[in-house]
Amino acid sequence: MEPCPTPFNLADTVLAAGRATPDKIALAVLGPARAERWSFARLEAAVRGLAGGLLARGLRPGDRVLLRIGNTPAFPVAFLGCVTAGLIPVPTAEGLTVPELDRITPLVAPAAILAAPGVTLPSAPPCPVMTDLDALMDHAPADYAMGDPDRLAYLVFTSGSSGAPKPVAHAHRAVWARRMMWDGWYGLRPADRVLHAGAFNWTFTLGTGLLDPWAIGATALIPAPGTAPEALGLLLRRHDATLFAAAPGVFRKLLHGDTPLALPKLRHALAAGEKLPESLRARWQDATGTAIHEALGMSECSTFVSGSPGRPAPAGTLGYPQPGRRVAILAEDGTPVAQGETGILAIHRGDPGLMLGYLTDGAPALPLTGDWFLTGDLVSADPDGALRYHGRRDDLLTTGGFRVSPLEIEAALQSAPGLADCAACAVAVKAHTEVIALAFTGPADPAALAALAEARLARYKQPRLYIPLPALPRSPNGKLDRRALARLLKDRT
Numbered sequence: 001m002e003p004c005p006t007p008f009n010l011a012d013t014v015l016a017a018g019r020a021t022p023d024k025i026a027l028a029v030l031g032p033a034r035a036e037r038w039s040f041a042r043l044e045a046a047v048r049g050l051a052g053g054l055l056a057r058g059l060r061p062g063d064r065v066l067l068r069i070g071n072t073p074a075f076p077v078a079f080l081g082c083v084t085a086g087l088i089p090v091p092t093a094e095g096l097t098v099p100e101l102d103r104i105t106p107l108v109a110p111a112a113i114l115a116a117p118g119v120t121l122p123s124a125p126p127c128p129v130m131t132d133l134d135a136l137m138d139h140a141p142a143d144y145a146m147g148d149p150d151r152l153a154y155l156v157f158t159s160g161s162s163g164a165p166k167p168v169a170h171a172h173r174a175v176w177a178r179r180m181m182w183d184g185w186y187g188l189r190p191a192d193r194v195l196h197a198g199a200f201n202w203t204f205t206l207g208t209g210l211l212d213p214w215a216i217g218a219t220a221l222i223p224a225p226g227t228a229p230e231a232l233g234l235l236l237r238r239h240d241a242t243l244f245a246a247a248p249g250v251f252r253k254l255l256h257g258d259t260p261l262a263l264p265k266l267r268h269a270l271a272a273g274e275k276l277p278e279s280l281r282a283r284w285q286d287a288t289g290t291a292i293h294e295a296l297g298m299s300e301c302s303t304f305v306s307g308s309p310g311r312p313a314p315a316g317t318l319g320y321p322q323p324g325r326r327v328a329i330l331a332e333d334g335t336p337v338a339q340g341e342t343g344i345l346a347i348h349r350g351d352p353g354l355m356l357g358y359l360t361d362g363a364p365a366l367p368l369t370g371d372w373f374l375t376g377d378l379v380s381a382d383p384d385g386a387l388r389y390h391g392r393r394d395d396l397l398t399t400g401g402f403r404v405s406p407l408e409i410e411a412a413l414q415s416a417p418g419l420a421d422c423a424a425c426a427v428a429v430k431a432h433t434e435v436i437a438l439a440f441t442g443p444a445d446p447a448a449l450a451a452l453a454e455a456r457l458a459r460y461k462q463p464r465l466y467i468p469l470p471a472l473p474r475s476p477n478g479k480l481d482r483r484a485l486a487r488l489l490k491d492r493t
Contacts, residue, residue, distance in 0.1 A: 001324040004176040007146035010153045011083040015044045017217035030235050031224040046137040050081030053136030061086030063111035068119045070094040071225045074133045075200040076210050078114045086145030090155045091201040098123050107167050149173035158299045168299050169356040169364035177353030184322030185295050185306035195221040197246035198477040203299050204272050208245050229253035233261045240265040247273035249478030261288045273479045279414040300355045317386040326351045334369040342380045342390050346372035397426045404461050412456040418444035427489045437465035
């Protein structure tokens, strides 16, 4: 792809396309009775007004601003307004508790907190808390703070699924790098109407659901807070969505039952956040007549491997590195693995979408093995370059001296009669002894599951315990929380 232009500002680039169609709807928050609509002109005016308001309150470029705002238009306005002014927004999940906020707030040392009424705050905010967001938006507009595309633009927190959440520092150029997804994953067009089912603070939603549609001049559709996944089909149809993006867990809930989904305007769907089961992909195709194109990504680099309308992923694979990405499959020591062997997916330090680093002692630090950032995702490459996913390095289960991917076990059992959802996990049954357990939902028969495992899996891969649950623990965005599942199963055995 073309090098990122300079001088550069992320917010300016995101909103530039909309200036050609100022009256076009940029954002619609879809409620049960009505939609709240924002034109591109209104969106940019609010963004630049908030930027001016924050600078008038004494904030200075480089200051960090903690965002405590839910799924309302104020969230993207606050995010882009901070970036416009040269401030560093730090989006956080609306549902964080006071203890969680007390742990992460010192890591970013904010100069201000932008908060919606009623949203949880740290127990002792270390800086001013501003809740008059409408007044800030009405301020005289600020100009875009232009500069080096490699300078810090925003911070996001990792999910914490592999430990404590870490602040990830991204440069302004990150939004330019996202253009590799427009053809490499989405097939995105200016006329699209993109409905994303995730929360704004999630990087998948922030990028795929808001920034990318706006950067090409398309419309972003967001369900109002509290919308049940089962209601998404009606919203997709009623509002003529052409693309639908969600985590696999949302697709699963939307497909509850066998009723076909009539979505005449939908071209295809997009999935990320965790591995999409092939059985779920097939059910969506049967119910809607459209494909799901899956992507692999992470907070540190957004998505960078995917199938797309122009190059669908071969069955059983993730797809291909997006054109322009710099990736490799390496061993722990940073040396390339042989073709077809499983190794760690790595991103070159020169990939324009890679983070500046994890914020450590106030400055970003990028952990590298040679010139490569090791993602922790285990993959192998087919002869045509398509990548097969084998799970996270830290999710592998050890049994009988063998290392087993929970994804392999789950894929073998996904088609069992009566099984709605499942996840494999290691469970301690006595001191120094762990076995593989399968947690599942739905009226599946444990004996039938065991028989299916015996037919499809080697002995050492077969679960020894089958534990029914009312639901698997998932994040608000539908992503499986394997650490929470391990704790839950430990309490039940």
